[in-house]
Amino acid sequence: MSSAARFIIEGRVQGVSFRAGTREQAARLGLRGFARNLPGGGVEVLAAGEPEAIDALAAWLRRGPRQARVDALERTDAAPAEAGSGFQVR
Template sequence: MSGCLCCRVEGRVQGVWFRASTREQAGRLGLTGHARNLPDGAVEVLACGDPAALDQLHRWLHHGPPLARVDRLDCAPADSPPPAAFTTG
């Protein structure tokens, strides 16, 4: 069984390889979805796949890549059709 999780990540998360690092993590975990910058400086992450893999990505999002600083992470289940790949935009 698979599911989707949509997260909003706030802090120093733009310009620090956050989206690319999230794509790499998601790829390792076999997840699909996207990571995209939002106009207010946050990053939106939509990830779909195995619940155990989603949990691992959720834990990783609490800190992100080395140059990032995550001040706030809000996640909720999402009713999205699973995308074919994980993209950044």
């Protein structure tokens, strides 16, 4: 059963390959969706797929790539249709 979640990640998450790392993790987990920078310095991630895969991505998002510093992660439910096909960096 497919589900979806939207994440807002705050901290040092722009300019540290956070979106590219997220795309790699999402592809490895078979997720659809996107990652994009937000004007305030955070990153938004929408991921759709199997609930276990979304949970695994959430665990990775709490850490991010080595250069990142995650101060806060907010997770809300989302509609799977919002994810589109594939996983894109916007």
